[in-house]
Amino acid sequence: MRRFAILTPWLATVLFVVMVGSLSAQPPGPPGGRGGRGGPPPGGPGFGPGPGAGGQIAFESSTQPKDEDEAKILKAIEDILQKQGRRMNVPAADGRLLRTLAESLDAKQVVEIGTSNGISAIWMAMALRKTDGHVTTHEIDPDTAALARENFAAAGVADRITVVEGDAHQKVTELKGPIDLVFIDADKEGYLDYFQKLLPLVRPGGIICAHNMNARQADPAFVKAITTSPEVETLFYMQGGGMSISMKKR
Ligand SMILES: C[S@@+](CC[C@H](N)C(=O)[O-])C[C@H]1O[C@@H](n2cnc3c(N)ncnc32)[C@H](O)[C@@H]1O
Numbered sequence: 001m002r003r004f005a006i007l008t009p010w011l012a013t014v015l016f017v018v019m020v021g022s023l024s025a026q027p028p029g030p031p032g033g034r035g036g037r038g039g040p041p042p043g044g045p046g047f048g049p050g051p052g053a054g055g056q057i058a059f060e061s062s063t064q065p066k067d068e069d070e071a072k073i074l075k076a077i078e079d080i081l082q083k084q085g086r087r088m089n090v091p092a093a094d095g096r097l098l099r100t101l102a103e104s105l106d107a108k109q110v111v112e113i114g115t116s117n118g119i120s121a122i123w124m125a126m127a128l129r130k131t132d133g134h135v136t137t138h139e140i141d142p143d144t145a146a147l148a149r150e151n152f153a154a155a156g157v158a159d160r161i162t163v164v165e166g167d168a169h170q171k172v173t174e175l176k177g178p179i180d181l182v183f184i185d186a187d188k189e190g191y192l193d194y195f196q197k198l199l200p201l202v203r204p205g206g207i208i209c210a211h212n213m214n215a216r217q218a219d220p221a222f223v224k225a226i227t228t229s230p231e232v233e234t235l236f237y238m239q240g241g242g243m244s245i246s247m248k249k250r
Contacts, residue, residue: 057239063096069156073126076155077119084147087116090185090211093240095123098183101207101245103127107180108134113168113194114186114211115139118148118161124183125157135161136175138168138186169193177201185211191222195246199231204250208232214242 065071081089090098102110102124108131110124115137124135139145145165152158164171169190179201184194191210202208210226212218213236223244226234232246 062092069129070126073122073155073157076151077122080117080119080122080151080154084117084151087119087144088185089116089119090123091240094211094237094243095120097237097240097243098181098209099123099127101209102133102181103130105180105205105207106131106133108132109177109179110135110181110183111172111175111179111198112137112183112185113172113190114184115148115163116144118151118155120183120185121148121161122152122155122157124181125152125155125160128160129157133160133180136164137161138164138166138171140165140167140186169197172197175201178203178206180206182206182208183211184208188212188217188219191219192225195222195225199248202248204248206248208246208248210244210246212241213244214238217242218244 063070063074065074077095098120101107107124107128110128110133112121112124112135115121116139118137121135121137127133128135137148139148142165145163148163149158152161152163168186172194175198177200179198180203182194182198182202184191186194195208195210198208208226210222213223226232226244226246230249232248234244234246237243237245
């Protein structure tokens, strides 16, 4: 209980940043900065035009490495993207959000659905080396899983990440809680199934994020579930590829 009490101000700050970020879609940018697969803001009751003129965010930011390990990880992300191209990876804005959530949640157990070559897992591992946490990431394609493992080694975060090969719909049934943070970024029509299977394992105050939550890509059944369930408080962050952030209520 004490741990949750300490984290509450941090989460309030993070959620404020998320809400501000949710008011603008941004163009592509460098690995440490903003940008990527944009999408329209959600709109609807309660959504105003945003904090600045025309709904634009007033200030830019990028990750400023605090130590050598952080600089090495940022460089690894840049190198991987340069050599391998984008493999449906999260843009930097979303990677930075995931890292921020993992670190402020003091995450010990993170679960990712959809590894690709590992960019989002590397962003989260940047936090997990500080929180002494671990991410279990799921990938259905063996060659892609092998490439991700190589990239985790190159980034120096292999000890923080386990890659599970196979269909995540089956594999997640082998997981045990408590989970601090879930990131869903795989088959869009599968999001509802992942949400239903993983929510019971998420600890109170934990968070489930889902990617590509824009009007074009999101599965309406999943959107309905996360916006109508009284078990979660859901926000939408639209600075990168579009992310839903559902906190499991206490
Ligand atoms: C959008 S990419 C993930 C990108 C990654 N999160 C990143 O940002 O670096 C989706 C990945 O999910 C994998 N995938 C799709 N369906 C899956 C399933 N049922 N189980 C496990 N992985 C799956 C795909 O092979 C693909 O590599």
